Amino acid sequence: MIGLAMALAFGTQEPKQDAFLYDAWAAWNSFGVGARVEHEAESVSGRTVVVRTIEKKTEELVTIRVARKVRVEDKDVEQSELEHVSKPRPGDPPPSEKCMSCGKVHPKDVKESRQKVRVDKQEIDCALLESTVLDCAGKKIGKLRRWYSRDVPGWMVKMETTVDDLRTTTVCLRFTKK
Numbered sequence: 070m071i072g073l074a075m076a077l078a079f080g081t082q083e084p085k086q087d088a089f090l091y092d093a094w095a096a097w098n099s100f101g102v103g104a105r106v107e108h109e110a111e112s113v114s115g116r117t118v119v120v121r122t123i124e125k126k127t128e129e130l131v132t133i134r135v136a137r138k139v140r141v142e143d144k145d146v147e148q149s150e151l152e153h154v155s156k157p158r159p160g161d162p163p164p165s166e167k168c169m170s171c172g173k174v175h176p177k178d179v180k181e182s183r184q185k186v187r188v189d190k191q192e193i194d195c196a197l198l199e200s201t202v203l204d205c206a207g208k209k210i211g212k213l214r215r216w217y218s219r220d221v222p223g224w225m226v227k228m229e230t231t232v233d234d235l236r237t238t239t240v241c242l243r244f245t246k247k
């Protein structure tokens with residue numbers, strides 16, 4: 070009986086009521102070395118395949134190998150670099166989304182729902198966050214849709230940005246948990 074109750078409790082562990090908050094540390098640190106996720110990004114400038122693999126973990130730092138394959142004319146050009154995600158320290162501000170241009174956090178009107186996304190023959194139940202993209206002056210310039218799942222290394226399953234009528238779509242092709 071106790072075993073069953075625990076299994077049920079764990080089965081419904083994910084909070085459904087709370088707003089989904091992306092947390093880079095948890096998104097990577099909850100997986101082990103060798104966990105891997107592959108995304109394909111498509112935009113007007115072409116198609117890029119990005120593979121992220123957890124290479125090393127310490128108490129404070131997750132090191133991720135990021136390999137990018139870009140199709141330039143008829144050739145695949147591959148580049149690889151390391152990305153680091155560090156553990157938040159006590160007193161650090163909560164995870165936020167700072168603007169790359171001005172460093173401020175622009176107000177966002179986020180609508181949240183659930184949606185299933187198909188990844189490599191699996192249906193992944195995702196939190197879908199839809200928001201408006203504002204420029205630094207607060208003017209509406211586009212739309213952002215993000216699909217997240219805590220089952221996928223790095224949590225990002227799909228992302229769609231439409232800014233000035235240009236659409237960029239990033240989708241997860243496959244992933245391996247460790």
Ligand SMILES: [Zn+2]
Nearest residue numbers: 168170171205
């Ligand atoms: Zn800004």
